[in-house]
Amino acid sequence: MSSASKLQTSIDFGARSIEPAFNTKVLTWSGSTVDTSGKKWRISTRRTLNWELMHLRPGTTLQATLAYFRNCLRQLSDDTIFGKFKSLNTIFVTAIEANFDISNAIKIDISFYETIRNCLLKKVSPNTVRSHLQTYRNWYLWCTDAEFEGFDEEIATVLENRIIGGNIKGAAVLRNDPNEGPLHQIQFDALTARLRQAEENHTLSIEILTAAWLFIIYGTNTRNILLLNEEDLIKTRLIDGSEVYELRIPRIKKRQQQERADFKTRSLPPGIGQLLEKLKQQNARQRRLALLDHNPTRFSQPMFRRKKPYAELLNTEFEAEAYRQPSIWFNQALAHVVEKLELKSADGEPLRLTPRRLRYTFATRLVQEGASPMELAEALDHTDLQHVMVYFNARSDAVIRLDSVLTLPLMPVAQAFMGMVVPDENQAKRGNDPASRIKFLNRQQHQLKTVGTCGSFGFCELAAPIACYTCFKFQPWLDAPHQDVLDWLVSEREKHLARGVDPKMTQIHDSTLRAVNEVIHLCQAIHHNARDMP
Incomplete structure (x- = not known):
């Protein structure tokens, strides 16, 4: 087989691609169209990506x-793009010189990073090394998130x-990166409150709403959720008539030959269990409408x-x-949320x-x-405790005071109050x-x-008025x-702080604090606008 044929074969990676209906014509950021079917990709009038120069043999x-x-x-x-191409090629050349077999991604382990870093430091400046390693990290994380074979979630974590150029530290987690690290408490409260509202208002489709909740409550990788089948939802009716939900979550192991061969059974909040039941019912309706989907075997x-099915998978082993x-x-579902x-x-x-961010x-x-650490490793389904220690290094039990939140104008992220201010009782629903x-x-x-x-x-079991301000x-x-x-x-919060109460108990009403504060600001704005009216 010629080198051109080999490259073309490697380009056509069929059912495992994130784009199963593969199109080698790519619409670029600048609006032009690039043909990516050959060995040389002309990406602009000045730049070409020459894959004959990329030191990679056909493989994953x-x-x-x-x-x-x-x-x-x-x-x-x-x-x-051209800079990334050159930088990544430098990484691959250095790996080959260090006798790494990089054609199979499963062999690119964490020792790969250390070896490449040490080799590069002997040849180029520290700043250049940092640039190359940053490109390598972005590449590895993207390939892991896209679920390509051989890329391991634990290595990605x-x-x-x-911190590129330093020792092992918790970069995104430890520095609480505002765009990549764990969600701030305010962001988390806003997300979960808006999801509950979206369910009531039917703002989001059932499948998108359910997917978002599963990432939140389990912190799984994408593939764990992707591999879920309807049979994995387990509902048990107890003697008293109540229902208990569980979910069998497929485990993802890089050396596991067969998918859905091993599971972790997790308890499921009743509300999310009911969402999954609705999703199964929706799927059943779609199956009845699908001409092909008549044979459950x-x-x-x-x-x-x-x-609709991927047409190119029909009548194949997939x-x-x-x-x-x-x-x-x-990823698109979360962006839609x-x-x-x-x-x-x-x-x-x-x-x-x-x-990934919801997992953090x-x-x-x-x-x-x-x-x-053992409990966290089990919850994340990690095989090595060292991979979870970054979360403990980042731990902070200090409870922030809310003075800045209560005295400064509300930031857009707060979004704690979701109701509607009314002039008086007469203009309220059920007034x-x-x-x-x-x-x-x-x-x-x-x-x-x-x-x-x-x-x-309806009847509400939540405590008024504490729960009301966020409803x-x-x-x-x-x-x-x-x-x-x-x-x-x-006042209650300050008393808890003074007594040294568990931080979780101190922060339990923080979202209500923000919501009440927002109501006060809204009322002040309404009065101010009324005074300004002629």
Whole structure:
């Protein structure tokens, strides 16, 4: 086989690609179209990626690298891509000189990083070494997130949490990176509150809503969720009539030959279990409409299911997986959550939400709740305790004071209050029902005062008014004593701090604090606008 034929074969990686319906024509960031079917990719008038110069033999590493640069074409300038190409090639040349077999990605372990770093430091400046290693890390993380064969999540976690040029440290986690590290408590509260609201309002599709919740409550990798089948949802009805849900989550091991051969069974919150049941019902309706999906022995029943099968998988050895969503769908689903729910970062830009970041958040929150290294490794399904220690190095039990949050204008990220301020009871939904009034006991004045109206006709088991301010059915009155509520919450928080109470208990009402503060600001803004009106 000629070298050109070998390259073409490696380019065509079929069902395992994140783009199963593969198109070698790529629309670039600049708007031009690049043909990526050959050995030389003309990416601009000045730049060409010559794959004959890339020191990679056909194999899993080359397959993933080709896909990585196709993705770069869609997002980066030609100069940046060309620089990455040269830098990554330098890494591969150095690896070959150090007798690494890099054609199979499974052989690129953590010792690879250390060896390459030491070799490069003998040849080029430290700044150049850092640049090359940063390119290598970005490449490895992307290939891992895209689920290419041989790229290991545990190695990716170690790489992600290194400071390039230094010793092992928790880069994204330890420095609380605002875009890559664990979500801040305010961001996490906003995300979960908006997801609950989206379920009530049907703002998000069932499959997207369910996927987001699974990443949050389990901190899994994408492939764990991708491989879920409908049969993995287990519901047990107890003697008292209540229902208990569990989920069998497929384990991902790099040397495991057969997928879905090993599982971890996790308990499932009832609300998420009910969502999964709805998703199964939706899948059943889609199956009835699908002309091909009439034989349950022909196709697997994935929990996250495409409406139409991949045509190129039909009548092949991969046919059973024709209805399973690709990995990229889950990243797109989280991006859709951010866009639809208008989630913001601290700088006001759209929140960066990825499965990896939710995994970091899951792990960090477990540590803050007192999990041991062994417990965390088990929850993350890690095989080595050293891979979880970064979360313990990053642990901080210090509880921040909220003075800045309560005195400065609210940042876009807070989003704690989701209800609607109404002028008075007469203009509130259910305003004619005295039972809808939400009351607050002013302990200093020994008076019970009304702060708003509940717009829900159902029975609520949550404690009013604490839970009300973060509920989207709450309608606070414009001139109600919200400041009294805020003063009491802050006073209680300060008492907890002074007594040295467990930080988890001290922070339990922080989202309510932010919500009450937001209501106060909204009421002030309404009064201010009313005064300015002619």
